[in-house]
Amino acid sequence: MQSETIKTDQYRVRDEPFYQSTGDEIEIFEAAYRNALPVLLKGPTGCGKTRFMEYMAWRLNRPLITVSCHDDLTASDLVGRYLVKGGETTWIDGPLTQAVRSGGICYLDEIVEARKDTMVVIHPLADNRRVLPIEKLGSLVQAGPEFCLAISYNPGYQSVLKDLKQSTRQRFIALEFDYPSPQLESAIVARESGVDQETANRLVQFAAMTRNLKGSGLEEGASTRLLVHAAKLIATGVNPVSACRDAIAQALTDDREMLVAVEELSSSLF
Amino acid sequence: MDDTRSLEARLDVILQVEFSFRNTSEAAASIATLAARDQAYVIDWVERVASTNVELGFQYACRAVRALGIMEPNQVDSWALYAMDCYDREGLQSALKVMRGLDDFVRESRERAIGSVLDEQKGVLLGFLQGLSGRKLKIETSDQAYTDTETLFLPRMLARLSNPTDNFLLYKAMIAGLWAQTRYGTFRIRLDEQVLGESEPEAFLELFNALETLRLEACLERELPGLTRQLNRLKGELGEARLSGEWTGIQKELSDTGITARDTLTLTRRLFGSMEPYPPFAYQGMLRPDRVAECMAARAEREKARFRVALKLLSETLDETRDGNADRDRRFSKREHEAPEQPEDRITEILLDGKPMPLPEEMNELMSSIIMDFGEIPDEYLEPAGPGEYDPALFNDEHEDPESVWSGVYHEEGAHLYPEWDYRRQNYRKNWCAVREKTVVPVHDDFCEKTLEKYQGLVKHLRKTFEAMRDEARLLKRQTQGDDVDLDALVEALADSRDGREMSDRLFTRMHRTERNIAVLFMVDMSGSTKGWINDAERESLVLLCEALETLGDRYAIYGFSSITRKRCELYPIKGFEEPYDDEIRARVSGIRPQDYTRMGFAIRHLTRLLNEVDARTRILITLSDGKPDDYDSYRGDYGIEDTRRALIEARREGIHPYCITIDEEARDYLPHLYGPAAFTLVSEVRELPVKVSDIYRRLTT
Numbered sequence: 015m016q017s018e019t020i021k022t023d024q025y026r027v028r029d030e031p032f033y034q035s036t037g038d039e040i041e042i043f044e045a046a047y048r049n050a051l052p053v054l055l056k057g058p059t060g061c062g063k064t065r066f067m068e069y070m071a072w073r074l075n076r077p078l079i080t081v082s083c084h085d086d087l088t089a090s091d092l093v094g095r096y097l098v099k100g101g102e103t104t105w106i107d108g109p110l111t112q113a114v115r116s117g118g119i120c121y122l123d124e125i126v127e128a129r130k131d132t133m134v135v136i137h138p139l140a141d142n143r144r145v146l147p148i149e150k151l152g153s154l155v156q157a158g159p160e161f162c163l164a165i166s167y168n169p170g171y172q173s174v175l176k177d178l179k180q181s182t183r184q185r186f187i188a189l190e191f192d193y194p195s196p197q198l199e200s201a202i203v204a205r206e207s208g209v210d211q212e213t214a215n216r217l218v219q220f221a222a223m224t225r226n227l228k229g230s231g232l233e234e235g236a237s238t239r240l241l242v243h244a245a246k247l248i249a250t251g252v253n254p255v256s257a258c259r260d261a262i263a264q265a266l267t268d269d270r271e272m273l274v275a276v277e278e279l280s281s282s283l284f
Numbered sequence: 285m286d287d288t289r290s291l292e293a294r295l296d297v298i299l300q301v302e303f304s305f306r307n308t309s310e311a312a313a314s315i316a317t318l319a320a321r322d323q324a325y326v327i328d329w330v331e332r333v334a335s336t337n338v339e340l341g342f343q344y345a346c347r348a349v350r351a352l353g354i355m356e357p358n359q360v361d362s363w364a365l366y367a368m369d370c371y372d373r374e375g376l377q378s379a380l381k382v383m384r385g386l387d388d389f390v391r392e393s394r395e396r397a398i399g400s401v402l403d404e405q406k407g408v409l410l411g412f413l414q415g416l417s418g419r420k421l422k423i424e425t426s427d428q429a430y431t432d433t434e435t436l437f438l439p440r441m442l443a444r445l446s447n448p449t450d451n452f453l454l455y456k457a458m459i460a461g462l463w464a465q466t467r468y469g470t471f472r473i474r475l476d477e478q479v480l481g482e483s484e485p486e487a488f489l490e491l492f493n494a495l496e497t498l499r500l501e502a503c504l505e506r507e508l509p510g511l512t513r514q515l516n517r518l519k520g521e522l523g524e525a526r527l528s529g530e531w532t533g534i535q536k537e538l539s540d541t542g543i544t545a546r547d548t549l550t551l552t553r554r555l556f557g558s559m560e561p562y563p564p565f566a567y568q569g570m571l572r573p574d575r576v577a578e579c580m581a582a583r584a585e586r587e588k589a590r591f592r593v594a595l596k597l598l599s600e601t602l603d604e605t606r607d608g609n610a611d612r613d614r615r616f617s618k619r620e621h622e623a624p625e626q627p628e629d630r631i632t633e634i635l636l637d638g639k640p641m642p643l644p645e646e647m648n649e650l651m652s653s654i655i656m657d658f659g660e661i662p663d664e665y666l667e668p669a670g671p672g673e674y675d676p677a678l679f680n681d682e683h684e685d686p687e688s689v690w691s692g693v694y695h696e697e698g699a700h701l702y703p704e705w706d707y708r709r710q711n712y713r714k715n716w717c718a719v720r721e722k723t724v725v726p727v728h729d730d731f732c733e734k735t736l737e738k739y740q741g742l743v744k745h746l747r748k749t750f751e752a753m754r755d756e757a758r759l760l761k762r763q764t765q766g767d768d769v770d771l772d773a774l775v776e777a778l779a780d781s782r783d784g785r786e787m788s789d790r791l792f793t794r795m796h797r798t799e800r801n802i803a804v805l806f807m808v809d810m811s812g813s814t815k816g817w818i819n820d821a822e823r824e825s826l827v828l829l830c831e832a833l834e835t836l837g838d839r840y841a842i843y844g845f846s847s848i849t850r851k852r853c854e855l856y857p858i859k860g861f862e863e864p865y866d867d868e869i870r871a872r873v874s875g876i877r878p879q880d881y882t883r884m885g886f887a888i889r890h891l892t893r894l895l896n897e898v899d900a901r902t903r904i905l906i907t908l909s910d911g912k913p914d915d916y917d918s919y920r921g922d923y924g925i926e927d928t929r930r931a932l933i934e935a936r937r938e939g940i941h942p943y944c945i946t947i948d949e950e951a952r953d954y955l956p957h958l959y960g961p962a963a964f965t966l967v968s969e970v971r972e973l974p975v976k977v978s979d980i981y982r983r984l985t986t
Contacts, residue, residue: 096769098769150768224415226416227414275408275412276415282514283508
């Protein structure tokens with residue numbers, strides 16, 4: 015029985031990712047990191063949570079292991095499991111264990127999607143014990159000072175099933191993310207996609223319109239990520255109205271009426 | 285000739301000529317000229333229309349042949365249906381008008397073919413409007429296009445252009461134009477007061493509207509260049525593109541950024557008398573300062589109250605979180621700065637003791653609505669409300685009390701309207717049933733305890749059987765992947781491989797939860813006929829059922845239904861899906877009392893809608909009933925049965941499983957027709973109902 019050698023180097027972020035700070039989130043994250051406190055990022059989809067994590071991993075120079083949680087994610091998927099190889103069982107570390115052993119940053123994206131029992135395994139890691147019990151090996155892995163646990167969660171979901179339990183959420187430093195202000199957002203769109211400032215402004219204006227519709231027809235307004243997608247299409251020469259339809263409107267909803275309404279908005283803008 | 289005579293005889297029967305002075309010979313003669321298939325078609329429709337009203341059927345018979353000559357068959361159908369809808373809605377006179385006005389109908393349906401109809405486009409247009417920003421504006425139908433700053437009033441149909449797309453664009457332009465009035469501050473000047481001093485207020489307003497439209501077009505061009513292009517194309521089509529020479533100068537003057545409605549007013553004063561307004565654009569709305577003033581006054585008071593109360597709440601929450609200096613006076617102030625891109629837009633921040641305050645979303649909406657009216661947050665708004673300063677009624681959007689329906693003038697406020705199937709007409713009667721949810725008066729007595737005591741043994745048995753049905757985590761063995769190694773499988777596989785046979789890869793165990801994921805809604809007959817021991821049995825059944833379902837953990841809801849005519853269809857929520865089963869619910873079950881009649885279609889339709897909102901894999905609608913569908917106003921016999929059947933078909937189409945438990949001895953005659961052969965149970969003894977219901981549910985869901 016032996017552990018696989020950990021190749022965490024592949025998880026290092028080598029080039030500085032573009033991240034536009036909107037407040038004091040960088041300082042707070044750093045302070046939390048120095049104090050070995052876990053961090054919870056909340057905010058609507060596509061507003062830059064994952065990008066922020068990449069940026070912080072680069073800034074702190076730690077490997078970043080991201081796990082996108084889904085509703086069938088089990089504790090073993092995170093911690094590790096035995097596999098059978100050539101007649102013998104071998105233990106394979108899961109991503110969380112890898113991060114703990116190598117002193118990396120483990121980022122559990124959309125944690126509420128995971129099964130309820132999965133969330134519990136991070137509890138001992140997320141308080142002052144900072145240990146990861148591996149039940150099947152019968153051992154405890156102590157996290158070093160470099161290890162950091164971060165989770166993200168979108169409070170906008172209406173479903174009661176997708177709420178974070180108090181016992182989980184009350185272990186974290188919580189950073190709130192939201193869509194950036196119009197000026198910042200259009201700067202981000204222009205920089206990420208290479209469209210001119212005027213087009214970026216229009217796109218941001220369009221995003222504001224879809225956000226107006228949140229709750230009266232749309233579940234969510236257009237995220238910054240979608241704007242960047244649309245802007246990239248425009249930069250490659252796609253007509254702005256089609257870009258808005260295919261990159262934004264179709265991504266937001268399947269409702270026919272709503273699609274037409276959103277398209278009318280974009281054709282009014284461009 | 286024979287043909288005509290037999291047709292005439294047939295018409296005489298359908299149109300009850302015996303009791304009236306109608307002469308069907310002319311109609312029969314005209315129908316006789318048709319081919320046999322068309323004759324059958326017309327007669328069939330005469331029958332359908334006559335089922336609604338005999339006179340209407342007669343009028344149809346007289347005109348059907350001509351109608352077939354000038355319209356497509358499907359249009360003829362919709363003509364007849366439209367007439368019957370009018371009959372349902374407004375009575376015989378209005379329906380006869382439709383029948384007699386065949387030519388008007390033909391013209392209008394031609395217009396419809398090229399035009400755009402507000403009702404059909406409303407969903408899209410409303411989405412467009414609400415996306416544009418600001419207040420959540422509404423859309424309503426009216427003869428004139430105007431806005432009172434909360435609702436946009438638009439004509440029912442637009443057919444000024446030659447095709448539906450362009451007419452739709454005209455709607456879009458109209459909406460944008462009216463929205464621009466609210467957005468760019470047309471109503472920030474008190475127009476109603478301003479026109480008072482004028483000698484000819486109407487003409488003055490027209491000129492002002494013409495000038496203001498030019499100003500708003502410039503604003504729109506800055507914000508929505510795409511729309512402006514579409515608008516210009518429309519104007520080209522309508523021959524409105526060119527303004528006369530002197531107007532272009534004025535247009536330029538009004539196009540600068542920073543020009544406000546006040547400047548338009550000054551200009552109007554200067555030009556009034558010397559210049560006539562240009563003929564209004566097709567998309568241009570009216571100005572109704574009286575309506576605006578009325579609406580704004582009501583809103584200003586409401587929003588001021590809401591804003592100040594919100595500030596008070598805000599400062600209270602702050603006191604709670606940062607205690608210590610709670611009694612210190614907090615001061616709210618504001619700071620405005622200009623947005624670099626849009627000079628007409630200023631960004632307002634609310635400051636607390638000089639520091640910027642992030643506001644909750646509702647407050648931001650409120651703030652933008654206030655700024656739309658006043659251009660700023662007036663200083664007196666920044667004073668948090670004192671205790672009890674405002675009447676809480678200001679915060680509720682006014683709704684008429686559903687209970688008051690019968691005490692004064694009849695209204696349909698707060699009622700859900702549902703269609704009903706008329707089998708003779710082979711079509712729906714639109715918005716036919718007015719459905720309301722009413723409350724059951726809870727009765728806190730010992731009914732539940734007594735029932736539980738009475739059925740002590742049964743309750744124990746039920747608990748045990750239902751517990752066994754609960755979903756449990758199961759360990760799946762021999763999986764290709766999983767949480768743990770399946771040792772038995774591994775040993776076998778190793779032995780296999782030693783023997784030289786192929787090794788299986790199914791070596792893992794995995795925990796698997798089988799979820800029941802069922803939502804069930806019980807629809808309980810509360811008609812007058814249940815009075816007495818049927819009602820008791822129903823209530824007892826519900827008590828036992830609740831006990832069983834609580835053990836099981838399925839989501840369930842209970843609704844009672846009763847009616848007296850289509851105007852008074854009532855549903856009594858006894859337990860909603862999200863409500864926990866507690867003393868309140870027990871008291872409501874105990875409080876179930878027989879009411880009036882048994883109209884079933886509306887109840888099935890409404891509850892189908894409720895069930896559809898629940899996220900569950902299996903949805904079941906179980907009806908507890910004591911007899912056939914039956915109501916005071918001709919909802920009986922085939923009519924009631926066919927409507928109920930239709931409603932059940934609709935429910936099944938939505939993926940709901942309807943089931944019926946009844947004690948009606950004759951139910952075998954009609955229930956298979958309604959629910960299908962296997963989806964009902966007949967309980968012959970009322971006494972047995974409580975025992976049976978839970979048992980039926982168990983069988984149904986395993």
